[in-house]
Amino acid sequence: MKSFMRRRFVSNHYHKDLRRKLQCLTQGSMSVQNYYEEMKLAMTRANVKEGHKVTMTRFIGGLKKEIADEVELQHYMEIEDLLHKVIQVERQLNSKSSSKFTSSSSSSWRSNWKNNKVATNPKEDVKAKYSNAPSKGVGNIASQCPNKRAMVTRDNGEIESESSSDDEIPPLEDRSDVEAAEPVLLAYNLTKVVTWSNVNIIFILGTT
Template sequence: MVGRGRPPPPPQVARDEGIRPRRRNMEDEENMYGKLKFNMPKFKGEDDAEAYLSWALKVDKIFRIHNYSGAKKVAMASLEFEDYANTWWEQVVTLREEKGDPPIDTWEDMKEEMQARFVPTHYKTDLFNKLQKLKQGTKTVEEFFKEMELTMMRANIQESENQTIARFFNGLNYPIKKIVEFQPYSNMVELVHQASKAERQVNEDIKYSKSKQYFASKLATSTPTTSVKPSASSTPSKQPSIQSRMKQTVSSTASSKASTGPSNVTCFKCGTQGHKSFECKNTNDKG
């Protein structure tokens, strides 16, 4: 016995009613995203794996918001090839036609073909080596974190957050690491924020130290210095030369001889000058 109420719709009607809302939503999304303006990026086929990976990432973002078919995606991407990339792609298409291979008609197959050509086999090994040696150095905390994160994504490294935290922490400069070590953080984003905060503190300390040294040097150069007169004991006495001493000796000897010469001698017996008393020849007494 069928219960009261409206009888269930036929299966075909139920399927149609279930499909129509989804189809309408897809059309609405297509109309909305179709109005977005975008420019497909150019690709020249540089000998640089990073250039290709950056280009593929940009094209991926465009294709994610447009419901294009695989063949249209391949056509749109290849239309933006320039220089070597354009010549290489035309050769790939021609060789596949000559061999009777099916054409590349999906974006995933196209990326696989381009990955094999423009990303060398040693690229991932180089990324692993770079990641092991990566340190902050002269980079800011934010630059260091972005480089580490991008390298990990390029190498497709899957590791726990604790391992990533340890990798980042050990690569920080020591003054920043010393401060962050005592700060609370529970995930990678909080650690980056704490490290950036510590970096600002370290930079402020450096500026303060430099300004302190500058003003100290300016103060030292502007303060007048008191001159101390040398004492008599500390002043070296000028000693006469040997020649001057010899001249003094000769002059003193000559003066002494001159003072005791015959013309200056007085006789005590006769009272006349010119001879001494024992040389006196005058026998007359004064008395």
């Protein structure tokens, strides 16, 4: 009855299609187990009945080349025995591939780490060095320099260097008791130039 219904309602093209798919079936990206199940299903749909040797030949022909090459060296009698050996070969190849990938990744990581490693000298400290002109020292700010000097400009145009502690105006002499032939204008003009942090600030300290 099934054969009659199949011949009546299923076209010949459909059967040809199923057989063609079975002939072209390969493992591809599938696992061995999934490939075997797909092959058995395709054989059932195409109503293919064949001997065990033919089925085993078909099965091996669709395997990946590296697996098929290993299986051909094995001894097997039945399709179930063949399937078991093929699964073992697949596991071994996957294990080797995984080990190679791990080793390659580790080597690549170490190589990149060595290339990117910055060579540093622990004895050298990174310091900000400040150089001030008066003391020619390193690491001092001009305003904190112990050898700070002030430049003084006199009336006659002479420039003298004095200690930073001499901030007071020199005392003025009282010459009111000295007679002069003619009015004399006494003028005290002292211009002090202070160097602080590389900035020249001019102070007019006093004028009489």
